[in-house]
Amino acid sequence: MLYLRHLEFLKLVFIHGLTAFGGPQAHLAMMMKTFVKQRPYVTEQELMEYTAFCQLLPGASSTQTLTLIGFKRGGPVLAILTLLVWILPACTIMCALSFFVEYIEGSSRHTDIFKFIVPMAAGFLIFACISSLPYSVKNLITGVIAVITAIATFLFxxxxxxxxxxxIASGIVTNLSRKRIPQTDTKPGKIRWWNIWLFAIIFIIAGVLSETARKNDWTYRKPINLFEHTYRMGSLVFGGGNVLMPIMYEQFSVRPEAVKNKNPNVIQIGKKEMLTGIGIVRAVPGPVFSIASYSGGLALKDMGPSMQILGGVIGMIGIFLPSALLVLFFFPIWNMLKKYAVIYRSLEGINAAVLGIMIGSTFYILKDVILFDGSTLGFWNIAIILGSAFALIFTRIPPPILVAVSIALGYFL
Incomplete structure (x- = not known):
């Protein structure tokens, strides 16, 4: 089979899915180590470009970035396989947790072993910043862009x-000079419209069916409503998991209380259960958007175990499908646009902005980490930050080993 040659790549994606803690910024740093340094599936410049491009789209940006790496390696089929292999571990864990939420509510012990994950993630980000610096800052203006974006990211x-x-602003700034990259003649390529049409058709059909099911109180209206809710969120949410989670909380926990009298069969998840999931998902490897599998399971919990599992699957498909359709539609267009000087010049500023965003994220993550208070915890936090960064920069130790060491230290210390 043609795709057998990609098994090594998919194996790395699976391991990445089991060990990628720390949120989107740390995921990018781990991608830098795994898919650029450990196995040169993409270059540093390509990874930075993919990241910047995905930040402009709604949905899970780190998931979209990884999907594009698969797309580069083997086209749309491998891109979809990459997406599935990446999201399945996290979504499986979060769906399973929806069965046991009553046993973990009110307990902080489940996060104790992950207390060194944030310092480890900071170490990964330091590595990514150092690795990206030569490709992102090449002159004075890109250096200024990196500093300004770092400050703005930290503040906001x-x-x-x-x-x-x-x-966008950084791309505009580097377009003010037209001398470095002259415009060249280029022919526009053919745009494949099928996936954007599919995205729009699913969006419309899901909305119509969901409203019809609500008005007519269909017996199995909840699965239909659940798909529409998650697909809509995956289509419209900018800003990643930190934006998605409060929207889900409002959709599934706050809003149902206000409409319960008029709509008794509305999907409703208890506030405490939802907040527990929001806390736990940060300690689970993989995409933060996997919380959709947790909320999907809870949404159909009253319909029995088999429907609860189905709810987890619906949540997973609904939240990640629009992201995949959008990125696979717009990326070929982006590649065609890069042939124009105005876009090519923008990439210089965009790459510098991505570096600044990573630097700002590093400092933001560190602001709540105990470091210099003279305590034992502060000592270990500093040691893990520096140790992780040193190991990534100067050794070939795989990221999963560093994750395992951090978790082990969290357990024993």
Whole structure:
């Protein structure tokens, strides 16, 4: 079979899915080590470009970036396989946790072993910043862009609008000079419209069916409503998991209380259960969007175990499908646009902005980590930050080993 030659790549993706802690910024740093340094599936410049491009789209940016690596390696089929292999571990864990949420509510012990994951993630980000520096800062203006975007990211971290604004503004700044990259003649390529049509058709059909099921109170209206809710969120949410989670909390826990009298069969998840999932998903490897499998399981919990599992699957498909369709549609267009000087010049500023965003994210992550208070915990945090960065920069130790060491230290210390 043709795709047998990609088994090594998919194996790395699977391991990445089991060990990628720390959120999107840390995921990027781990991709840098695994798919650029350990196995040169993409270059540093390509990874930075993919990351910047995905930040401009709604959905799970780190998932979309990894999907594009698979797309480069083997086209649309491998891209979809990459997406599935990446999201399945996290979604499986989160769906399973929806069965046991009552046993872990109110307990902080489940996060104790992960207390050194944040310092480890900071070490990964330091590595990514150092590795990206030669490709992102090549002159004075890109250096200024990196510094400004780092400060802005730190000050407005978590705001859904900040990253797209920084990337677009940086691309505009480097377009002010037209001397470095002259315009060359280029022919526009053919655009494949099928996946954007599929995205739109699913969006419309899901909305119509969901509203019809609600009005007519269909017996199995909840699975239909659940798919529409998650597909809509995956289609419209900018800013990653930090933006998705409060939207889910409002959709599934807050809003149902206000409409319960008028709509008694509305999907409703208890506030405490939802907040527990929001806390746990940060300690689970893989994409933060996997919380959709947890909320999907809880949404159909009252319909029995088999429907609860189905709810986890619906949540997974609904939240990740629009991201995949959008990125696979727009990326070929982006590649065609890069042939124009105005876009090519923008990449210089965009790459510098991505570096600045990583630097700002590093400092934001570190602001809540105990470091210099003279305590034993502070000592270990510093040791893990520096040790992780040193190991990634100067050794060939795979990222999963560093993750395992951090978890082991969290357990024993």
């Amino acid at each position: 971290f978590g705001k859904p609008y900040i990253v797209p604004i920084l990337i």
